[in-house]
Amino acid sequence: MLRTWLAFGSGVLLQRPGPVGRRGYWRTVGLTEGIVSELDTDHHFVHRSTIPTMHFQDSLPRLPVPKLEESIRRYLAAQKPLLDDDHYRNTERIAREFEKEEGRKLQQALVELDKKNKHTSYISDPWFDMYLSARDPVVLTFNPFVSLNPDPKEGYNSQVVRATNLVVSSIKFLNSLKNECLRPDIYYVNPKWSQSRPFKNFIRLLPTSVSWYGAYMVNAYPLDMSQYKRLFNSSRIPKLNKDELFTNEQGRHLLVMRNGHFYVFDVLDPFGNILHPSEIQAHLIYILQDADHLPEFSFCYLTTEERNTWAAIRQQLLEAGNEDNLQKIDSAVFCLCLDNICPKDDIELSHCMLHGQGFNRWFDKSFSLIITSDGTAGINFEHSWGDGVAVLRFVNEVYRNSTRHPAIVPQSDPAALCPAKCERLEFRLNESIQSAINAARMKFDETVEKLSVKRFEFKKYGKEFLVKQKLSPDAVFQLACQITAYRLFGKIVSSYEACSTAAFKHGRTETIRPTSLLTKQCSLAFVEERSKHSVSELRNMIDECSKYHRRLQMEAALGKGFDRHLFALKHLSVSRDDPVPEFFLDAAYQKLNHIILSTSTLQSPAVHIGGFGPVEPDGFGIGYNVYDTWLGCNATGFLTRELQDFLGYLEYSLNDILDVLEGRPLV
Template identity: 70%
Template sequence: MHRARPQWGAAALRSVVGSRRYWRTVGQPEGIVSEQDTDHHFVHRSTIPTIHFQPSLPRLPIPKLEDTITRYLAAQKPLLNDEEYRNTEQLAREFETGEGKIIHRDLLEHDRINKHTSYISGPWFDMYLSARDPIVFNYNPFITLNPDPKPGYNSQIVRATNLVVSSLKFLNSLKNDYLRPDIYYVNRKWGQSKLFKHFIRILPPTLSWYGAYLVNAYPLDMSQYKSLFNSTRIPNLSKDTLFTSEFARHLLVMRNGHFYVFEVLDPFGNILHPSEIQAHLTQIIHDADRLPGFELSYLTTEDRNTWATIRQQLVQKGNEENLKKIDSAVFCLCLDKASPKNEIELTHCFLHGYGFNRWFDKSFSLIITSDGTAGINFEHSWGDGIAVLRFINEVYRDSTEHPALVPQSSPAFFVTSCDKLEFHMGRTITSAISAARKKFDEKRKKFCVRTFRHERFGKQFIINQKLSPDAVFQLACQMAVYHLYGKLRPSYEACSTAAFKHGRTETIRPTSVYTKKCTVAFIDQRGMHSIEDMRNMIDECSKYHRRLQLEATLGQGFDRHLFALKHLVQRRGGRIPDIYNDPAYKNINHIIISSSTLGSQAVNHGGFGPVVPDGFGVGYNVFDNWIGCIITSYLDKDSEELIKYLEYTLNDIFDILEGRSLM
């Protein structure tokens, strides 16, 4: 039988700071936390400081130009006919031996004099922040959490309070350098070794990475974490900016489109008592539900130049302080009235909602529906999924294992009122909100979501076949696309390069000569090959995909390198080389299948929008005994067809692996 962890009241007393009650250990000065009290303020206290490895992390390598061109051509070959490929190969080789050689040399020199960062970091920020499309649908992904395993803890207020408290504990751990560093252990025993941790701790930060490397442990970059809290993307004409406040201690809560703020931390990092957080959230729901919906936040769904112009008008109308409170808030908590009934409704809710109960510019928003379903919607320019996933894992574990509230908890009787943000708006701003709502609603109606679940096999079966689970799913996607279009189309799989200082992501290109050969054998030449030959083709696809994964993880893909070379030319105002004007280059970057996977005990599912109007966003996971994905698109009929063919091709792959011929 589960026993709830003793509540904070058992070992703490109330400290009145500015008429707010915070928690600290009995008989202890404010701001000083004892070892026994760590669970009240931190998710944990790491032996190794959080950023201990940052100074010694290896730098993201710039691939050799000849390797990049070779990889680029290998990715182009299955997408082009012979004549198209010859033309593309000629342009690529001319670039390699001509102007590309000079630009590459300049990129190496630029990288040499900027050793504090990576060659891709600046261009990647520019790419995101210069994009003028709305960030909702196009950029912001979402991840939903599994329910709390104890059903009674899934009511909206209880779960929201527990997740808010655990999020603040994560923030305190991060700020105090207590959060465990992200480390990939080849041998997990070192992650549990106290001797190893103490040895690493005494090493100077400039040498710490090498100490971990000695035991095949690989620390990861954690520079993105500084933008996780108190951060917002600010719209500006031409290029947005990222804003982070170091000192703000208030939480932003949205309900029915209305904005409320209240302080959740005191100046020493002590967290507001859970019963008071509970009371504030109860008050907010009661107050907001008596009011008509407030639609200001529709503006964050607009294209960035339009939103930048209207935001400036909001400032001129005297709303600057309110906007600062939104921008600087620890994070945004969205308390939704909705109660999604299935995964499709859940995806719509967490990816875009109804537009007016989200501030999509916040670094992340914690969303809790009326039935206690929880998840994250995050702005993508500041960071990638790996940082958000670590946050989710820690917060889910802490909130379920050490809940701040039990279902029977009563809210505090006497709490100061939280501040409701009131805005001054004229006719121009009101009209802009109406226009934003109309555009958002039109986009939402066209946006379709489909879910897929295949239960004949999963990760365990594939591993027993000595194959890569990721490769098998990607191969099935290639076959499904071929069924749908009669040819292979450009595909993309995201891969983190967090093993390097300021690494972001690299692209895995799942479409290859191996997947093309296998696809043609399964579809166009069905029944013409032996079971053994077809099994060997699957093996070849798996081996090549593993190679692509390894190259991308080590920063040895081609996409980021070619992107950085082009960015360098554009920044200097030079002529764009012919390789970038090649229709084949534009085609390979018109991504029809954009895919990503996240695996975690805390995660229910996740997803994102397609990156092109005629494409698909595929968020997938290969579980132990089944395979699931969420597919987003603006092509309703094609989405249905894609799922039908995905089921069909996974069945074909399973039959071959089981030694059965295709019917």
């Protein structure tokens, strides 16, 4: 570990001892060039970066608006495997007419609008609008989860110890972000540059207007970090027809939930000092003791409601005199959920982290840190403000810091309990609100009762084997899913794989469409024509699918997919009150966007499992990973039997692929 670091920025560096009882804690007011002791690194920051956090933001490249003819070509390529010849010809006709007429006019308008808004991307506002205008409940529909691995030191996994350490590390991350000393997100083609002090000092001295180009010179690619401003002190506020995102960076208090009760206490002082860990520990112990029963009415259930319903009830809450308490919830740095449950396996864990029991969550917070009774930790996050890149970075840093530099040890003595510093929020709930809570609870219980979660692990091969075969591991898993879906449904279905476009200013995501003519051909060969193809022919099909999938991945990452582009054109048309073009009314367009297989991959040394709900009632949500020696997924769906069959067939498909790769004919 570095013993010193450079502090930079405006202002004067002042160090003085913190209050009595905070030995080793220091206050920092302003930052300038100079040498700072390691104490601040340990107690107030996850690390100190030589390069300022937002140093690259001004010079990031802009997300390109694809050419309309290229998007139409890619769109038709994605439609081809889903349609029979007659339907495809009709869809092609509609698409070509759109390209020549309404689409051309919308494209011109979109390009002009993009030129006027060089501070952002063409997709940013429409994408925010899509999320915030959606009236579906956020739970299951939008909010994903990630579950953290246990602390490697067994004694540190008790609920209070784990919660205290994760809270302290989370606030260190917040301090690092606020003070511009969180390392920027950079993708290094040559990882040696990430440890190169000359490189960092050179980049730091470059003006922000050209800093991205300096990194690009050595094949280092900074990523957009605009979403981080919504990570803390933020909530989604329900409003009629369209919600709002609220952020109050002045909030210094933590929101803690236990058995459906709300508590707040300050975790930062006005100078940015973190509350001493023993005091945080004492507050959490007090909360566990105080919240010993469920409230008669837990209005947490309201955050699981349809958004217009929730917006109307929230207005009733405000009128009933709950404005101050709601403001404290919305502006809290984040929400800590102390659950009274010990999941016995990964299935129960997934249910806990994805939706819980409803009464101990505030699903509108930017993220909630969940700690179960046995110290298992996870994150559930609201999706409108940002994507997995920011959340995964936060999870990685907090896990690493809390396990390597724990704020307290299992034998730590908490500070003296001081209930006055920990406020329990009490709410005024009239009969109308109570009735709404009961209705929300019943709907929530009925919905989660129908949701099935299944785990799948395949131990025969993983990334190492597939790379030796010169195949894309991601492509092979996606191909296996395509073959499996054909086995299960007897047809080719629409699929979705998420891809980040964070390499561009205000980039969000793009869609990879794993379903192609090549995967259709391969699916038919593996399911219906097993005896008609030689091993070498089948192997060649797998190779071609892998190459094509790599191409789709690259195009999506470079902003050259078609989904976001067409979505932006449609959004522009609607915003101008134009008649909806026939292109967007085509049944084939609707079918393509009825996602049966919604997939996303997430891999990190900090993450145990992750997951999300299905996009459609008749679809599956598949969070998967390809590890070095095995692969697996965490799958969700409302069709329990079909989900179980899907995973059984998935094992069959992966075994078939293994047989072909090892030269064995299919039987």
